[in-house]
């Protein structure tokens with residue numbers, strides 16, 4: 050067959066281009082819709098949106114999908130938007146998942162094409178002045194809807210919103226009774242004086258349950274009533290009224306001065322009281338920070354899918370921050386954003402890779418983090434001078450703090466069941482990192498300060514996937530106590546060397562001895578060697594944490610766990626189990642024990658008549 054140049058032209062030139070044109074067209078229409086929005090809604094802060102710059106990488110507040118074919122999030126909290134949003138602007142972003150326009154001054158009606166965007170999952174509009182009716186059409190994907198602190202009025206239609214997890218219409222002007230479909234949102238309608246129904250609102254009296262067709266004729270209208278009063282008082286302005294007005298005026302001026310004074314104090318205070326921005330700049334050479342801010346305007350926080358948070362980089366930098374610790378990879382802060390959100394910000398130092406590689410690694414870290422025993426990565430920021438990672442805040446702190454924290458006071462010791470649960474959770478977290486990362490992925494920095502705990506004391510492994518980003522990670526003394534012997538020679542971290550570190554962690558949980566000294570001195574306890582020497586002398590009971598001595602009933606389990614730990618810290622990598630095998634061993638300990646317990650309970654039941 051003869052080579053046909055026309056077909057070749059079609060296949061190699063036209064086809065790919067057509068796809069490309071399609072993609073560009075999608076993004077272009079999104080861009081157009083956003084520009085129409087920016088033109089239609091006045092804003093106090095200037096947005097850097099313009100036709101000439103790429104929407105996905107340089108526009109403030111915009112996030113695209115990874116393929117950069119669609120805008121999936123618009124986050125413009127507190128940028129001073131005012132006026133009314135026109136329809137056919139934001140509503141045209143057909144792949145939008147997250148919209149946050151909270152804490153602005155938007156008024157009028159919300160166009161109905163916004164809550165009904167089919168892909169929309171999260172809608173944050175709290176703290177505006179919207180005066181729409183309750184929206185009728187909601188996207189079937191919506192999970193979070195926040196309209197609190199607006200002026201939404203009218204009655205609530207009985208619509209079913211099965212996918213909605215969080216709904217908030219508090220502090221609006223809704224009226225009537227709460228329909229049955231909304232009874233499952235108990236504290237979502239507080240601060241609506243005209244609304245009645247389920248707790249904590251007042252119960253509905255007869256007259257409100259069946260709204261009368263024309264309330265204006267049934268009830269005296271408050272508006273006209275007050276106008277009448279106003280009119281009569283204007284006609285007969287007495288000396289008393291004049292004095293009242295003067296006194297009132299003076300009081301008002303005084304109040305205004307007081308408010309200004311207090312807000313000045315407050316501003317001064319928050320300045321010195323550790324905004325993340327100032328904390329960061331303190332560590333920098335002072336002149337570096339200015340360029341960092343400009344960078345921040347150009348680049349922005351990259352959010353992964355999901356929308357538990359609605360803030361932007363500026364919010365993050367303004368948040369009040371507290372140093373949680375200085376780790377091998379940089380300093381970690383707890384940042385408290387307005388409206389009560391807390392996140393952990395990790396500021397990486399000595400990142401050895403370029404932007405592209407960094408982004409790819411972040412994708413892996415995000416994938417690995419979608420497991421209940423790994424701390425999820427929520428967002429990151431990359432610029433030449435600054436690399437920030439944003440994680441969930443884990444309220445119960447680290448395993449290190451729980452094991453070695455203040456032991457003298459009346460703290461509750463970590464009981465055996467909790468230790469078992471943490472051991473198993475940590476093992477599952479590491480195993481997930483080993484499998485999800487494509488089989489070759491390692492953690493490289495397993496230690497008790499990298500095991501964080503949720504409110505329910507569920508273990509979550511943190512710092513996953515950061516080792517490959519770093520300069521010479523193995524030279525730091527901070528991981529020495531957990532480091533497998535072969536790593537010292539080969540300088541290579543493997544899954545089996547992670548298993549070794551996990552073994553040391555188990556020994557630490559059993560003995561409450563820290564392989565590393567808290568102050569970060571080089572003074573290292575070789576925990577495996579110490580445990581082996583004690584066990585060899587048949588003093589097995591001596592190795593255990595004194596706080597565990599109260600749990601005599603679990604002695605068998607403790608000895609079994611000690612054996613598992615010792616196989617994990619075998620000197621040769623081949624002798625160590627894989628993480629999956631370690632999980633199975635730990636599960637077996639629990640299962641055999643619970644069988645024993647139930648059988649002994651059964652026995653005692655038989656014995657006592």
Ligand SMILES: *[C@@H]1O[C@H](CO)[C@@H](O)[C@H](O)[C@H]1NC(C)=O
Nearest residue numbers: 113114115116117118119144
């Ligand atoms: C991105 O593109 C790849 C291939 O081009 C495709 O397989 C994938 O589904 C796309 N992802 C999204 C989120 O569009």
Ligand SMILES: *[C@@H]1O[C@H](CO)[C@@H](O)[C@H](O)[C@H]1NC(C)=O
Nearest residue numbers: 131132133155156157158180
């Ligand atoms: C919205 O606010 C603007 C000024 O901020 C005002 O001109 C306009 O009348 C308001 N619209 C409504 C519907 O309240």
Ligand SMILES: *[C@@H]1O[C@H](CO)[C@@H](O)[C@H](O)[C@H]1NC(C)=O
Nearest residue numbers: 154156157177178179180200
């Ligand atoms: C909200 O709008 C109403 C008029 O529609 C206005 O009286 C009120 O001052 C506005 N509130 C704020 C906080 O701007």
Ligand SMILES: *[C@@H]1O[C@H](CO)[C@@H](O)[C@H](O)[C@H]1NC(C)=O
Nearest residue numbers: 200202203222223224243272
């Ligand atoms: C609240 O809604 C009622 C009617 O439902 C209206 O009469 C009243 O003026 C509204 N209040 C405010 C502050 O908008």
Ligand SMILES: *[C@@H]1O[C@H](CO)[C@@H](O)[C@H](O)[C@H]1NC(C)=O
Nearest residue numbers: 197215216217218219236237
């Ligand atoms: C809604 O917001 C109000 C005010 O911020 C808060 O008190 C209330 O708990 C919230 N309700 C829900 C269900 O989140």
